[in-house]
């Protein structure tokens with residue numbers, strides 16, 4: 209089935225330099241090709257990070273997404289100041305991204321099947337989870353519950369947002385509580401783990417998918433590698449905290465390339481989604 | 497509609513004012529952190545010996561092993577049967593090595609889950625003791641799925657059909673603490689602390705030096721009193737004298753009285769009510785505005801929400817750019833954004849994509865351990 213590609217709007221002029229160096233294989237990639245390839249290096253398969261919008265464009269049937277709660281914005285509940293005020297950091301991130309926080313949720317369709325979906329945006333303060341991200345993930349789960357559809361959350365986050373203190377920590381309980389209610393209602397939840405998914409995001413909704421799907425070589429872990437390597441005198445095993453490491457230890461069901469992700473999700477939804485929905489996908493067997 | 501809030505101020509007990517009023521608030525909170533970490537502070541098993549009439553420690557997660565950093569088992573308090581689950585630090589270096597300094601591994605959290613589920617099956621209320629620097633951050637913990645174990649422990653707590661009383665007795669260190677801290681009621685000892693990340697970890701990320709840990713402790717408002725202000729903690733229990741370490745027995749007596757009182761209150765609720773009320777307690781945490789929908793009509797000047805008022809009361813830096821977006825109605829906020837941005841939000845989104853396309857740089861992940 210045709211993929212919706214995240215073409216850059218025509219009216220936008222190209223930035224002066226049109227090339228991107230792959231951080232993995234150092235190949236110079238023509239941006240136009242990189243975009244066509246869903247921001248995956250054509251040479252080595254490195255998956256670049258993508259915005260929540262690009263993610264939703266790639267996964268959902270064209271034009272099917274209806275965003276909800278776009279207007280949620282953090283209130284800086286602690287009046288947090290480090291080298292600069294959190295309030296200023298928020299505004300800077302808002303101006304840079306055009307988004308109010310690090311998550312988007314809404315309803316859309318994948319292969320004709322309606323889902324509630326939430327995508328995190330690493331470009332907004334490292335995708336960190338404060339009140340707004342926690343609320344959006346929770347509302348997505350509640351939306352799935354109310355409409356009796358499957359839930360998909362695509363994570364890309366450094367963890368809980370320190371600037372919101374324990375209120376950020378409480379988002380772990382809030383999101384997990386919503387997932388427990390969804391689970392009790394017999395509705396499936398697919399967690400997609402993209403680079404990176406760490407800290408409190410991994411230790412809450414991201415780890416708890418009925419099916420956990422990871423992009424190749426994504427950094428996925430609880431403690432920061434620096435913490436692990438620094439405070440604990442211990443050699444880190446090869447591939448530590450990468451998708452393949454999680455897969456081999458039994459915490460990820462499948463590692464799926466970005467080009468395959470949409471079809472993979474469509475098939476999983478057809479097999480696991482609420483009964484009674486029309487089955488638009490054709491037969492397929494995915495082993496390995 | 498906008499005001500989804502934080503804290504319900506609850507029945508907070510009178511707590512002595514900061515040890516030395518007039519001192520730098522940074523020093524005051526840092527003194528609390530030191531007290532919470534004091535090796536002579538009574539840890540879970542010592543407190544349990546003062547609180548309970550009978551206790552049998554159970555071991556093992558039935559999956560991998562037994563974690564000395566997490567203890568638990570059935571107990572009796574004043575004739576009432578409960579299930580105890582708590583982090584366990586050591587009193588000396590030898591014990592700390594055995595207890596892994598109170599840092600649980602996945603098997604510790606899975607032991608907690610096992611005991612939660614046993615308690616539910618037998619109808620025993622759960623009392624959790626929180627005292628940990630955080631979950632163990634080593635490779636073996638990652639291999640055995642520490643994030644999965646923490647998430648599932650929290651999940652077990654959210655659906656448990658028996659009362660849960662959480663006591664934060666020392667260090668409430670991020671996700672490793674929260675894994676057993678999602679109670680119906682959360683009680684903290686006066687010198688306990690609770691934070692999303694260790695002050696050293698926060699300082700090293702945001703200030704780029706651990707020397708700023710006291711600043712981080714203050715900014716995160718990690719004292720029990722501040723946590724009560726935020727509604728994360730429901731009750732603060734005064735400690736004897738200079739702190740719990742001077743009189744473990746008296747600390748235990750005070751906690752025992754609070755446990756019995758809270759057990760009585762929670763006993764009035766049916767299992768359904770209990771689970772619903774607990775869900776509600778955690779559902780409302782968060783402080784945000786809705787600037788998009790539900791905006792008031794023209795001229796419908798909104799009274800600032802509680803969160804706004806709280807923020808202004810707490811805000812030390814006066815008027816910040818954040819006020820341009822944070823504390824206004826939707827329309828004003830959008831206008832402010834457009835003024836600041838100089839174009840419509842759609843364009844700024846495109847601009848970002850263009851920028852991403854240009855440099856394609858993968859920034860190092862913000863590792864915010866939780």
Ligand SMILES: [Zn+2]
Nearest residue numbers: 230233249252
């Ligand atoms: Zn490459």
